[in-house]
Amino acid sequence: MRMRIRGIPLWGWAAAAALYFGVAAAAVEFAWDRAIDALAEVGAHRLDLYTASLKSELGRFEMMPAIVARQDSVRALLGAGPAASPELLHEVDTYLEAVNNDAGSLAVDVIDLQGSVIAASNWNQSLSFVGTNVSYRPYFKDALAHGSGRFFGIGTNTGMPGLYFASAVRDAGKPIGAAAVKVSVDALESAWRTPGEAAMVIDGNGVVVISTVPAWKFTALRPITAQQQRDIQASRQYAGRNVDALSYQRVGDWNGNAWLGRFPDWRRPGKTTRFLAMSRSAPQAGDSVMVLLDVAGARHQQQLALAFVTGAFLIAGLYALYAIQRRRTIAEKLNAQDALRLANDQLEITVAQRTAALTATNERMQQEIVERKRTEQRLRDTQQEVVHAGKLAVLGQMAAGLTHELNQPLVAIRTLCDNARTFFERNQPAQAVANLERVAKLVDSMAVLTSELKTFARKPEVERVAVSLNEAVAHARLIYDARIRDEDVRLDVKIGSGTMLWAESSQLQQVIVNLLGNALDAVRNQERRVITIVAGEPDERERVLFTIADSGAGIAPEVLAHLFEPFVTTKPRGHGLGLGLAITSRIVEGFGAKITASNQAHGGAEGGAQFTIEFAAATSQRMAHGR
Template identity: 30%
Template sequence: MPRLFATFSDWLSSPQRSLDPKRFAWLYVAVFIICLLTLWRGGDALKQQQTQDLAIDTQEQLDQLASVVESVIAKYQHMPTLLASNDRVRKALRDGLPSDINQLNRELEQINRITEASDSYIIDTNGDTIAASNYRLSTSFVGGNFAFRPYFKDAIRGKPGRYYALGTTSNRRGYYFSYPVFEGDSIIGVAVVKVDLTQFEKRFSNQAYDFLMLDPDGVVFSSSRSQWLYKVMGELSHEELIRIAESQRYFDQAIETLPIVSRREYSEHANIIEMLDKVTDNLGNELVERHRYLVMSRPIQLLNFQVAVLVPLTSIEEQIALWRAIFAGGITITVLIFGLAHLRSRMLKERSDAIEMARHNQAYIREVIQHTQAGLVTLDDRYRIEALNPAVETLAARPLSSLIGRPLSDLFQVSEVDRERWMAALSTTSTDSELRLTTVEGKFDIEGADQDVVVEATLCELQLPNRRSHLVTFHDMTERKRYEQEITDARRALEIRVKERTSELEEANQRLRHEIAEHKTTQQELIQTAKLAVLGQLSAGLNHELNQPLTAIRSFADNGLKFLEREKYDQAKGNLQHISQLGHHMGDIIARFKVFARKGNVGHTPIDVQTAMNGAMKIMQPRLKEADIQVDMPDNIQVAVLADMVFLEQVLVNLLANASDAILEAKTSDKRIVIRVQPFYSKVHIYVRDSGTGLSENAIEHLFEPFYTSKACGTGLGLGLSISQRIMDSMNGDLTARNHPQGGAEFCVTLNAYELEQ
C-alpha cells in the first residue's frame, strides 16, 4: 500500500499530470455525484430484479396453495349427498327413535374420523339438529337450531347449499356443504358437512410468506396470522356491513380494516403494500413497525374466494442496504486513497517548494545584505562585532575589517540624549518587546577617521538557537538632517505666507460683505423703483378713478345745500350718505396704492391666494377698465401659500401689466386675460395668460434678464420680470413663461402650498 501511494503521488506530482486545484475539486465532485447515481440506480435495478424473481416464485407458491386448498375442500363437497342417501339418516328423520339417532351419531363420528372433516350433522325440516358427529362434546350441535343459516334455506328448497361462517356454537370458522334428504319426492331433512379451515392455517403457518383467504366481501376469513382475521383490505360500505351483521356470518366479531399505510401497483397481478405490524421485543413490550409486502392473489372458483400471498420484502431491502453499504464503503475507501495520494503529492510538492524557497530566500537575503544601503552589524552575546556588510564601510568611508571582534563602542558613539536608553538596551537580559527594538541617534567615532558621520542606529535581538545575538542597523542621517532643516525652513515660510494670505482674505471678505449689503440695498431700491414705475403707468387710470367720485361728491353736496335751504332734511341726509360711501371708496383705492408702494422685507407667512389676486386686481382695475380688457379669474379659491402678500401682489401686478401691454400691442379684438389656479401636491400654480401674439424664441431665452424688454421702444425699463423672478426666488418659488397652444403668452407662478396641521 505505501508503494501504491508513492506511485500514485508521483503520477499526480509529475508536470504533465499536475491539475489546477479548482479543476481537481470539480473532478472530485463529479466523481462523487457519479458514484452516488451509480449507487442509487444500481440499488434500484438490483431491487427491481430481485423483486421480479420473488414475484415469479410467489406466483408458483400461490398456485400451489390455491390448488391444495381446492383439492382438500373439494373432497368434502359430495359428503352431504352421500349422507342424504343413507337409509339410517332417512329412518332417523322419519321415525325419530332414540336408538336410531344414537346409532346415527356414532356413524357420523366414525365418518368424521375417517374423512378428517370438522363436523357432520343432520337437521330436520324445522332447522333443529337431531344428530351430529360432535354429540359427545359440550359444544355439540345436537338440539341447536340452524334454520337461519343460508345453507339450510338452500337445501330445504331442494338445492345443494354452500356457506362459510364463524360457528355460533363452536366459535370456529368453517365452510359448510349441505344437501336435502328426500323421502320419495318430499324433503324430510338436511345433511350438513362443516370443513374446518384451521388445519390449512397450521399447515402453511411456517412458510416464508403469509396468506389470506378473502370472502366475496373482501373479509379475511382465513389467514396464517390470527390478528388479520375478520379484517378487510379495502373499505366496506355501511349497507354491506349491515348485511354481514344481519347474516350472523361472523357472529359478534367486529369488521375492521387492515393497517395498510400505502399501496402501489407493481404489475398486473401484484401490488406492493406497506402495513403496520405489531411486534414484541425481548422485554415483552409491544411495538409497531412498518413492513413492506409483495401481494399476489388469485380466485378459488370452488369456494368463490380469493387467496392472497403476502411475501415480506425485508430480506430484499436488507440485501440492497448491505450492497449499498458495501459499495459506499468501497467508494469511500477509494476516495480516501485518492485523497491521501493527492495530499501526499501536495505535501511533497510543498516541501520541495519550501526547500527551494528557503534556498532562494537565503540567496536573496545575502544579496540584500550585501547590496542594501543600510549598514548592518551583528554582535555576539558580549556585544562584540561579529560581521558587517559593505554599507557600513561606505558610511564610515574606510575599511572596518580591523574592528571584527572588538566592542561596538569602538565603532559607534551614542548621543547624550539616548545614552541611558542605549546602555539599558545593551545590558538587559529581559525579553521585553520594548527593549528588543531600540532606536537611537549617534555618530561613527573611528580612530584615524577624517570626520564624524551622524547616523541612526537600531538595535534588535536575534532569535538564534543556543545563543544570544543582536543586529545593529545604521542609517546615514546627513541627508535626513538636511531635509529636516529644509522642511523646517519651508514650514516657517509657509506659516508666514499663510498669515499674509489670511489677512488678505479677511480684507477681501470684509469688502465682499460690504458689496453684498450694498447689492441688497440696490435690489430693494430696484423693487421699489419697479413698484413706482407701475404706479406711474397706473396714475392716469387712478386720476380717472378718483375724478368720478369727486364730481359726484360735488353734485351731492350742492344738492344737499339746496335741500337744507328748503328744509328737506331727508333728501339732504340721503345725499350725505352717498357722499360718505364715495369717500370710503376713494379711501380704499388710495390705501391699496399706499400698501403697494411701501418698502418692506420678504416674509414667509400663510396668505390666501384669492386675497392676493383680488388686491392685484384692485390696483390694475382702472387701467384694465380704460383699455377695455376683460379678466377671467376664479372668485372662490380656497388655497393658501407660504409667501409675502405685498410681494406676491407686486408679481401679479407686473404680470397683469405685461399682459395688458401685450394685448394693446397686438391690437386684437379679443382683449382677454385668463387667470387660473391649480394646486398640485405640495405646490400651487397661478397661471396668467393673455390674448396677445405670444413671445418670440429670443424673448423666451432672455425674458428674465435685467433691462431686457420685448415692448416697443420707450415702453418699460426691462426690470419687471427680472425683479419678479428675484422676488419668487426669495419666497422659495419659481416664475416661468411659455407660449400657450391656443395663442398668447402664459406665465406661471409656483409657490409652496400651506397645509394646516391636523
C-alpha cells in the first residue's frame, strides 16, 4: 500500500523537496553573482575616484622642487658651498620657508652633492633639518642621476610619513645639488574614509603606506624578500620600523581585477570579515591603490533570494493543498445535487427580489448624481466670487501699505524743505544744500519703495560693493528721526566705526529702514520703548552679525515659522501688505547673506523680537580680490 500524506504520495513530497533545494541553490547563487558584480562596479568607481584624487594631490607638489631649483639664490648657495655668506644662506632659508607656507607642504630642503641639507624651510625651528644627511635616500640619488626623484618614507627626524619629490639643481648643465619637498598624505586618508570600506596605497615592496585604517599602515600584504629588506634598511624608508605582515586570507578569485578575502574587521576588534578586494596601478610607478568593500550587502541579497524562493514554494504548496481540498468539495457537491436544485429555485426568487431592489437603488443614485453636479457647479461659482473678493482685498492692502511706507519719507522731505528755506532766508546756503541732498536721497529711497512689488516678483541682479553699515543705519535714523523723538523711543546703536559690508547701498538702506520701521511699530504701545542695533566685529569666516531687537511683545510661534513668506503680517488689517519681510529676505539673499528671526529670552532686554542678518564683511583681503 502506497503511503500518502494529505492525499499526496510520498514520492511527490520527495520530488517537491528536491526541486525546492535546487531552485533555492540556483537563486542564492544568482543573487550572490549579481550583488558582487554590482559591488565590483562600485569598487571600480571608487578606484577611479581615489586614483584621480591621488594624482591630483601629487600633481600639486610635483613641480615644486623644479621651481625651487631654478631660483638664482639657491644655485648661488650651492655654487658657493661652505664659503656662502650668512646673508645668502638666510635669504634661501626665508625663501624656502615662504614657499613651504604658501604650498602647504611639510618641508622644503636644499641639499648639496654630499647629501647634506644646507638650507631648509624649518631652519628656525628646534627640529631643523639643516645638517641632516640624506644621501642614502632614493629620491636624492634619482634626482642627481635622472634629474628628478620621488619616494615615500618616514622622516628619520620627525617620524612623520610623507611623500618626497626632488629635482636636481644644475649649473652649466651639471648637477650641483638638489631641491626636495616633503608632502603629507593625511588629507587623502581623511577624504577617502567611507563607512564599510577600506582604501589604501601599497608601495612597490607590498607595504601599505596610505590607509584609511590606521592600524594597517606599514604592514605588508605579501612576503618581503631579503633583497627588499636590505634596500629598505639602506634607505631607512620606514625609519627602522619592523614591517609585519597583515593577517588576511584569500578565499577566492572573482575576476581579473577583484578577489574575495577575509580581513581583520577594524569596526569589530578581534573579528574577521569577508571583503571584495580590488586594486589598480597608482600614478607613482610601482605603487597600487586597493579598496576593500564589505560583502554584507551581497549576503543580504542571498537571504532575500532564499526567502523569496521559500515563500513561492510555500504559496505553491498551499495552492496544491487547496486544489486537493477543492476536488473533495466538488465530489461532495455532486452527491448533493438534489438539495442544490431546490436551493437554486429559492435562489432565483431571491435574485429577482434583489434585482428589483437594485434597480430602484440605481434610479435613486442617478438622481443624487444630478443633484451633486448642480451643487458642485454652485460651489465653483461661489469659489470664483471668493477669489475675486480676495484679489480686491489684496489690492486694497497693497495700496494702504504703499501709502504707509511713503508717508515717513514724505514727512522727512517736508521738514527738510522747510529747513532749507529757512537756511536760504538766513543766507546759509551750505546747510540748505546739505538738506536738499538729503531730500534727493529720500526721493531715491521712495523710488526704491515704489519698486518693491516688482522687486518681490523678480529677483534683480545685485552688484555688490563695499558699503558702510554706519551710513546705512544713519540713513534709517534720519527717516524715522521725528517718529523716534515723538514716540519717546530709546535707540541704542552699537556698531564699530569703519564696519564695511558687501552689499548694494540703496537696498541695504531699504533693509534697515524696513526692520527699524517694524521695530518702531512693535514698541509703539509698550511702556518701555527700547530698540537696540548691534553689529559685531568680522569673525574668522569674515562674516558680520547684525542684529536689531525691540522691547515689544514678540512674535507669535505660529507666525514665526512663516514670517518671511508673502502676505504674512502681525499688523492689523490695512496697516501692512505682509510683503516687507518677504522683500527684505530676498534682498538679503541677493547680498549672499542670511536673515533669521527669533524671540528674545525672558532674561534679555525687555524680551521682544530680534532679527539677525549674517553679512559678508568687506575686509581688505576681500576687497583686494574683488569679492
